[in-house]
Structure formats: C-alpha cells, structure tokens
Amino acid sequence: MSTNLHNEIDAREGHAHYRCGICNDTGYNKKKCHNRQRIYNNLLDYVMIYYDIFLRILYLYNFTSITSTITQDAIH
Numbered sequence: 001m002s003t004n005l006h007n008e009i010d011a012r013e014g015h016a017h018y019r020c021g022i023c024n025d026t027g028y029n030k031k032k033c034h035n036r037q038r039i040y041n042n043l044l045d046y047v048m049i050y051y052d053i054f055l056r057i058l059y060l061y062n063f064t065s066i067t068s069t070i071t072q073d074a075i076h
Contacts, residue, residue: 021030022039030036 017026018029019026020028020033022033023035025033033039
C-alpha cells in the first residue's frame with residue numbers, strides 16, 4: 001500500500017516523461033527511436049566480427065587437435 005498522496009506537483013507534463021533507452025532523448029521510448037536501426041546495425045556488425053573470430057578459433061583448435069591425433073597415431 002502506497003502512502004504517497006499525488007497532487008499537481010507530482011504530475012508530469014505531456015509525453016516528456018518518456019526517455020529513450022538508446023539515445024536518452026525525452027518524448028519517446030527505444031521502440032520509437034530514430035537512431036534504433038543505426039545502433040542495431042552497428043551491434044550486428046560487432047556480433048558478426050566476434051562470430052567470425054570464434055569460427056576461426058574453433059577451426060584452428062579442431063585442426064591442431066586432428067593433426068596431433070594423427071601424429072600420435074603415427075608414432076605408436
């Protein structure tokens with residue numbers, strides 16, 4: 001149960017109380033942000049770069065583990 005009594009001092013005017021989570025502007029939220037597509041495209045670029053690095057590391061790890069297995073079998 002809330003004990004706050006709200007009056008006109010507590011009221012916000014218009015849509016100025018909305019604050020965007022992306023650009024921190026007032027008047028709209030991040031769903032309506034005009035910078036949203038640009039921000040998400042940059043984020044997608046970073047994700048693709050890290051995914052590429054991950055695949056390269058995975059490839060190198062598998063390649064080295066396969067070659068070490070082959071050399072171990074050749075020795076015995």
